[in-house]
Amino acid sequence: MPRYEYRCRTCGDTFELNRPMAESSAPAECPAGHDDTVKLLSTVAVGGTASAPAAAPRAGGGCCGGGCCG
Secondary structure, three states, X not given: OOEEEEEXXXXXXXXXXXXXXXXXXXXXXXXXXXXXXXXXXXXXXXOOXXXXXXXXXXXXXXXXXXXXXX
Protein backbone atom coordinates (compact mmCIF):
# COMPACT_ATOMS: atom_id res chain seq x y z
CA MET A 1 0.00 0.00 0.00
CA PRO A 2 1.44 3.42 -0.93
CA ARG A 3 2.52 5.89 1.73
CA TYR A 4 1.51 9.54 1.33
CA GLU A 5 2.95 12.55 3.15
CA TYR A 6 0.73 15.38 4.38
CA ARG A 7 1.25 18.71 6.16
CA CYS A 8 -1.21 20.31 8.55
CA ARG A 9 -1.83 23.96 7.75
CA THR A 10 -3.04 24.63 11.29
CA CYS A 11 -0.11 23.31 13.36
CA GLY A 12 2.55 22.74 10.67
CA ASP A 13 2.99 19.06 11.55
CA THR A 14 4.11 16.74 8.73
CA PHE A 15 2.80 13.16 8.85
CA GLU A 16 2.47 10.07 6.66
CA LEU A 17 -0.49 7.81 5.95
CA ASN A 18 -0.66 4.40 4.28
CA ARG A 19 -3.76 4.31 2.11
CA PRO A 20 -4.91 2.85 -1.21
CA MET A 21 -4.16 4.88 -4.35
CA ALA A 22 -7.90 5.36 -4.85
CA GLU A 23 -7.96 7.34 -1.58
CA SER A 24 -4.79 9.39 -2.20
CA SER A 25 -6.69 12.65 -2.67
CA ALA A 26 -9.21 12.05 0.13
CA PRO A 27 -9.05 14.49 3.06
CA ALA A 28 -6.63 13.51 5.83
CA GLU A 29 -6.82 14.50 9.48
CA CYS A 30 -3.56 15.37 11.22
CA PRO A 31 -2.59 13.44 14.37
CA ALA A 32 -3.57 16.49 16.46
CA GLY A 33 -7.11 16.35 15.03
CA HIS A 34 -6.96 19.28 12.58
CA ASP A 35 -8.78 18.97 9.24
CA ASP A 36 -6.88 21.60 7.20
CA THR A 37 -4.18 19.41 5.60
CA VAL A 38 -2.49 19.27 2.23
CA LYS A 39 -0.88 16.29 0.48
CA LEU A 40 2.81 16.90 -0.25
CA LEU A 41 4.53 16.03 -3.49
CA SER A 42 6.87 13.10 -2.97
CA THR A 43 10.02 12.45 -4.93
CA VAL A 44 11.15 8.97 -5.79
CA ALA A 45 14.70 8.06 -6.76
CA VAL A 46 14.75 5.77 -9.76
CA GLY A 47 17.91 4.26 -11.21
CA GLY A 48 18.08 3.49 -14.91
CA THR A 49 15.35 3.16 -17.49
CA ALA A 50 13.83 0.16 -19.17
CA SER A 51 13.31 1.97 -22.48
CA ALA A 52 16.93 2.99 -23.12
CA PRO A 53 18.97 0.31 -24.90
CA ALA A 54 22.47 -0.41 -23.66
CA ALA A 55 25.24 1.30 -25.62
CA ALA A 56 27.08 -0.99 -27.99
CA PRO A 57 30.85 -1.20 -27.47
CA ARG A 58 32.87 0.74 -30.04
CA ALA A 59 35.43 -0.86 -32.26
CA GLY A 60 38.91 -0.47 -30.83
CA GLY A 61 37.79 -0.68 -27.19
CA GLY A 62 39.17 1.53 -24.44
CA CYS A 63 37.46 4.34 -22.58
CA CYS A 64 37.11 6.58 -25.61
CA GLY A 65 37.10 4.16 -28.51
CA GLY A 66 40.84 3.48 -28.46
CA GLY A 67 41.97 6.85 -29.81
CA CYS A 68 43.40 8.56 -26.73
CA CYS A 69 44.13 5.87 -24.18
CA GLY A 70 47.77 4.70 -24.22
